[in-house]
Amino acid sequence: MTGVPATDLADDDLDRELAHLHETRRETFLHGSPDALETHTRRMLELEAEFRTRFPERVTPDPARLRSGA
Secondary structure: OOOOOHHHOOHHHHHHHHHHHHHHHHHHHHHOOHHHHHHHHHHHHHHHHHHHHHOHHHOOOOHHHOOOOO
């Protein structure tokens, strides 16, 4: 894995790194090698999990996006 572990990032750095990964996702998906996509996915999931842990109040489901009964 490359990069600073998500748990070691300052809050602002975590937010910035996650935003950057989301910005580059489509490009990696369309034009990256299978290894690049796997690495990108692994890092994105690591950062998203840490973000959810630190900021649960910022990650709230929009009721309009939920299936009935979910």
